[in-house]
Amino acid sequence: MKKNIWTNYLIAALLVVVFLVPVIYILLSSFKPINELFTNTPAFFPRKWTFDNYRGALATGNFTKYIFNSFIVAITSTFLAVIINTMSGYALAKFRFKGDTVIMIMILSTIMLPLEIIMVPIFQVLKFFGLYNSLWALIIPPAATPTGIFLMRQYLLTIPDEIIQSARIDGASEWKIFTKIILPNAKPAIATLAIFSFMWRWNDYVWPLIAISDPKKYTLQLAIANLTGEFGTDYNSVLAISAVSMIPMLIVFIIFQRQFVQGTMDSGMKG
Amino acid sequence: MSVKSQTYRSYLLKQKIVPYLFLTPNLIIFSIFIILPAFIGIYYSFTNMSLFTFGTPDIIGFDNYRALWSNEEFKAALWNTIKLVLVTVPLMFASSLLVATLLVQPIKAKGFFRAIYYWPVMISAIVVGIIWQWILSQDFGLFNAILTGLGFDPIRTFINPTFAWWSVVFAIVWSRTGYYMIIFVGALLSIPETLYEAAEMDGANKFQKFCFITYPSLRAARLMVFILVTMEIFKIYPLVVTLTGGGPFDATEFTVQHIYETAFQRYNIGLASAMSVVMLLIVTLFTGFNFFMSRRGENK
Numbered sequence: 001m002k003k004n005i006w007t008n009y010l011i012a013a014l015l016v017v018v019f020l021v022p023v024i025y026i027l028l029s030s031f032k033p034i035n036e037l038f039t040n041t042p043a044f045f046p047r048k049w050t051f052d053n054y055r056g057a058l059a060t061g062n063f064t065k066y067i068f069n070s071f072i073v074a075i076t077s078t079f080l081a082v083i084i085n086t087m088s089g090y091a092l093a094k095f096r097f098k099g100d101t102v103i104m105i106m107i108l109s110t111i112m113l114p115l116e117i118i119m120v121p122i123f124q125v126l127k128f129f130g131l132y133n134s135l136w137a138l139i140i141p142p143a144a145t146p147t148g149i150f151l152m153r154q155y156l157l158t159i160p161d162e163i164i165q166s167a168r169i170d171g172a173s174e175w176k177i178f179t180k181i182i183l184p185n186a187k188p189a190i191a192t193l194a195i196f197s198f199m200w201r202w203n204d205y206v207w208p209l210i211a212i213s214d215p216k217k218y219t220l221q222l223a224i225a226n227l228t229g230e231f232g233t234d235y236n237s238v239l240a241i242s243a244v245s246m247i248p249m250l251i252v253f254i255i256f257q258r259q260f261v262q263g264t265m266d267s268g269m270k271g
Numbered sequence: 272m273s274v275k276s277q278t279y280r281s282y283l284l285k286q287k288i289v290p291y292l293f294l295t296p297n298l299i300i301f302s303i304f305i306i307l308p309a310f311i312g313i314y315y316s317f318t319n320m321s322l323f324t325f326g327t328p329d330i331i332g333f334d335n336y337r338a339l340w341s342n343e344e345f346k347a348a349l350w351n352t353i354k355l356v357l358v359t360v361p362l363m364f365a366s367s368l369l370v371a372t373l374l375v376q377p378i379k380a381k382g383f384f385r386a387i388y389y390w391p392v393m394i395s396a397i398v399v400g401i402i403w404q405w406i407l408s409q410d411f412g413l414f415n416a417i418l419t420g421l422g423f424d425p426i427r428t429f430i431n432p433t434f435a436w437w438s439v440v441f442a443i444v445w446s447r448t449g450y451y452m453i454i455f456v457g458a459l460l461s462i463p464e465t466l467y468e469a470a471e472m473d474g475a476n477k478f479q480k481f482c483f484i485t486y487p488s489l490r491a492a493r494l495m496v497f498i499l500v501t502m503e504i505f506k507i508y509p510l511v512v513t514l515t516g517g518g519p520f521d522a523t524e525f526t527v528q529h530i531y532e533t534a535f536q537r538y539n540i541g542l543a544s545a546m547s548v549v550m551l552l553i554v555t556l557f558t559g560f561n562f563f564m565s566r567r568g569e570n571k
Contacts, residue, residue, distance in 0.1 A: 005376075005377070005378065008373060008376045008378050009378060011373055012373060012378060012384050015370060015373070015384070015387075015388060016384065016387050018445070019387055019388050019390065019391055019445070019448075019449070020387050020390065022402050022403070022406055022445075023390070023391070023394070023402065025406065025413060026401070026402045026405060026406075029405065037411065038410075038411050039411065040410055040411060040415070040416065040419075040425075041416055042411060042412070042413055042416050044413070083296075084296040084297050084300075085297065087293040087294070087296065087297070088293060088294050088296075088297040088298075090293055091289075091290035091291075091293035091294045092290075092294075095286070095289065095290035095293075097287060097290045097291065098287075100290070103294060103298070106298075106301070106306075107297075107301065110301055110305045110306070111502075112502075112551075112554070112555060112558070113305050113306075113309050113551070114502065114506045115506075116506035116508055116527045117505075117506065117527070117530075117547050117550055117551055117554070118305070118308045118309055118312050118547060118551075119527075119530070119531065119534075120312060120315070120530065120534045120540055120543050120544055120547060121307075121308035121309070121311035121312040121315060121544065122304060122308045123534075123535075124308075124311065124540075125303065125304060125307060125308050125311070129303070140300065141300055141303075141304040143300065144296070144297045144300035144301055144304075149297065168282075174285070174289045174292075178293070199393060202395070203393075203394070203395030203396070203397075204395075205395065205396060205397050205508075205509040205512070206508065206509065209531075221395050221397045221398075221509075224397050224398065224401065224513070225397050225509070225512050225513055228400075228401065228404075228512075228513050228516075235405065235411075238401055239401070239405065242398045242401045242402070245395065245398060246393075246394060246398060249393045249394070250393075252393075253386075253390065253393050257382075257386050257389075260389065260393075261385065261389065261453055264450060264453040264454060265453055265454065265456070265457035
């Protein structure tokens, strides 16, 4: 028994190496001077620490702009996602109406139509609506997510009908019921949806790829990808920018770890 | 109810409209940005639409589909993707179940380990590509430095098609195990402890316990993971952009990249749309097959 436990710890530690060390190595590499990067005997830790790669990245590209764009998109889209997906989740959880099954199936079927497969016509639709090269194209369409609707619906099913009914008898309008009763009561699910949405938008590459060609509108991920493509790979800058791009997610993850785990379990188990 | 019948009737009417109003924003977005494009895509696949067609393209029937049948590049990319699904799905399955099994053992600091294993899930596919491209880089990478340090010859990593292909598999499994691990942890924790106790009393060993209790109890989670991973790998693209760029010699070019290039670099929207339709049918076939197999297991 005792021996068994030590094997468990040994495997656990080994997995820490597998999952964590590559990321740490990249972070450390971003602080290496060029001669330590481009050598065939690289060391794990920088011998000499430098911020040159960060300075270089800021000087060559418009990286403060890209970071700004990514933040605008992630925050605005998340805000929108919370509102509209909670609204839909509420309708599907607390109302019986004609066509509710049809709408449910329609929402389900959108999972089977991933953006990557229908990107060509989506590109045409974006152009038709004047959303091409607009950050709105990265904010509005991805905000509606079937996963978000299901997450909210499952959670809102647990809110007792009596609270809603008594508010109705008191003469509250439906919108007021939604903002004053449903939204505050759904906080845990909203937190989960918000952090997932932030992550999806922050890490997104395919929507920006389709919708944006103007370098002024680039998001961080699009900028990183283009930097590796066009100029060969400008590694010293790329490493620094990649490191920077991970920081917001790291902070979000440290604060909301519990919600991430819970959210993954919920979406996975209840889907 | 103490409400007057007049107000009650208008209340009922309102109750009928309200849910639709709440659903409106989502339904508008789904209709415009998913359902409409899906139909437009099917329409395009029967036309000679190009990126520079203004106005209506000509309907050319099944010509695009016939062209696909003899399009070796597309067939190669599609077969490459199917191979990737067939190889990666079981690997992802095994690795996430293994890590999950470890996390339900009685060990301390479970939360710490779980957080570390989950962390790569939070990294964008673009950056995951950068991380492994840098570590596996032929001339400057840590991987080859370790190999030479141990006295082996360095590997021509991204010049070797086989190595490049497996590096994609590895990067997917590395970055996504944490996600599916959590789904399995949830499922493992919901298996009643009494089942294991009963099996122990009957003298079952670890392997038997896994085969006859754990594995069958995971049916719902298994189906979930199978479908999610299959979908995820069919639409693989961003990771490849920074990891291999599709090379060497298209060894890591998968369907989405091929569709993207056909549409936006060769401007052939009609052909690209036909590719999308074919791919959609194949994805549906795969997920449908998974679903069917798991249902069949249920009836037995």
